[in-house]
Amino acid sequence: MKYFFISFIFAALIVVGFAGFRGHHFEDPPFQIFNDMKHQAKVKYQQPSEFFADGNAERHPIEGTMPMGFEIPKKPANAGFVPQDYEFSHGTGYYYTGRMGDYYGDGFPQEIKITPELIKRGRERFDINCAICHGNAGNGKGIFTKYSTVVPADLTGPGFDDATNAAYRPDGKIFSVITNGWNQMGPYGANIAVQDRWAIVAFVRTLEMASKNAAKAAPAAATPAPAPATK
Secondary structure (H helix, E strand, C coil): CHHHHHHHHHHHHHHHHHHCCCCCCCCCCCCCCCCCCCCCCCCCCCCECCCCCCCECCCCCCCCCCCCCCCCCCCCHHHCCCCCCCCCCCCCCHHHHCEECCEECCCCCCCCCCCHHHHHHHHHHHHHHCHHHHCCCCCCCCHHHHHCCCCCCCCCCHHHHCCCCCCCCCHHHHHHHHHHCECCECCCCCCCCHHHHHHHHHHHHHHHHHHHHHHHHCCCCCCCCCCCCCC
């Protein structure tokens, strides 16, 4: 027992020595075994820096350039509403939420015009953001499923393309899931612009149509010939 109490007192002293007493403040910075994440060898935006000639840590874009994946705005913001490729705003209408009051809407908002260019854009955004889980064909068999127990939704199943099915997802619901996430799927509202989300919805609908047409065109399985009768 003697060694037990000695070990207990020694362990208590170590804990108190590292944790300190509640409410006690030290003037010196705390001892850190591992550096806190806020102490990193980097410069912060809008902070001075002696590394650059102008003394600022923040770098300005090269004149005449623009971020990849974005385009020059079609109209200035004060010229009235027009869907923009860079629009991430959180409005209250169907275009921004996929909802009409307390219900998800079906069909596309009036701000979206279904064109081959929109569907092509939707396919590009789908391949970048969605195909890793849902697969390029939308059948829920993306490469991610080989390394995880997560089962992504089959976007070509009856729950998506059959309005008579109890699990049917209207267009507004699909848009909302892209924006806010669902179950184990995280939200993509901060990664995909509003117009691109609707473009993805349009492309998902084409995947459903392609799946149906492929099923109709598939030849029926040949009936095996009956085995000869044995005597």
